[in-house]
């Protein structure tokens with residue numbers, strides 16, 4: 001069933017597990033995410049980035065996810081990922097998204113606070129929960145996120161930001177990057193501990209792709225409740241398609257078969273991440 005993202009994450013926080021927010025781009029990615037979550041009997045967040053508003057019909061997409069969620073044997077939430085424009089947030093709320101992320105991380109703290117507070121008031125009136133970010137997650141390889149300066153979150157600022165804006169969950173920048181790491185990852189779990197002490201709302205880890213498995217597990221043990229996954233899923237599919245088109249026989253296959261194969265190629269990645277987040 002479709003559930004409120006905030007309730008889902010508060011339960012995860014209480015029971016010390018986390019939920020994957022898989023970025024999706026089409027029917028196959030949504031189906032893969034729900035299928036894997038049903039197999040593992042773990043809740044899931046379907047996340048659509050604002051950057052896909054140009055190519056994905058937002059209202060049609062929301063109806064589709066709501067229908068699949070209603071049929072699903074696990075809780076499913078529908079989240080707007082990295083939105084920079086107020087219009088996109090309002091459109092997602094109207095379409096029935098259960099949470100939105102307002103990304104004001106490129107602004108200074110004062111402006112990020114002011115803009116996030118405004119969005120939070122609007123979203124809360126509609127019963128939709130809000131994620132925001134302070135500090136900013138840097139950009140690695142193969143990601144299609146916007147360039148990020150990559151500043152770590154300051155724990156004291158995080159506390160003030162959450163108090164002043166009223167956001168429901170906070171993306172903490174602790175050294176992960178959007179996409180794959182260009183060098184050795186330097187993830188600051190000590191900083192996560194400090195932020196956890198200062199902030200009471202569920203914490204979100206962006207940039208899960210490429211992050212060592214033990215770091216992901218440890219971050220969940222230390223209070224991360226939502227993990228955003230994009231690039232590894234996309235790479236699994238594009239590399240699979242690439243291999244497929246090199247094969248003389250497969251290259252002439254019908255599109256329906258190719259789409260089904262593509263869906264299958266993403267499922268092991270989603271399964272890997274979901275298993276890392278389960279406190280079982």
Ligand code: 13P
Nearest residue numbers: 179206207209228230231
């Ligand atoms: P990755 O592409 O590194 O998995 O990051 C995903 C993300 O943070 C989406 O918001």
Ligand code: ZN
Nearest residue numbers: 178206207228
């Ligand atoms: Zn992100």
Ligand code: NA
Nearest residue numbers: 177179207209
């Ligand atoms: Na990453």
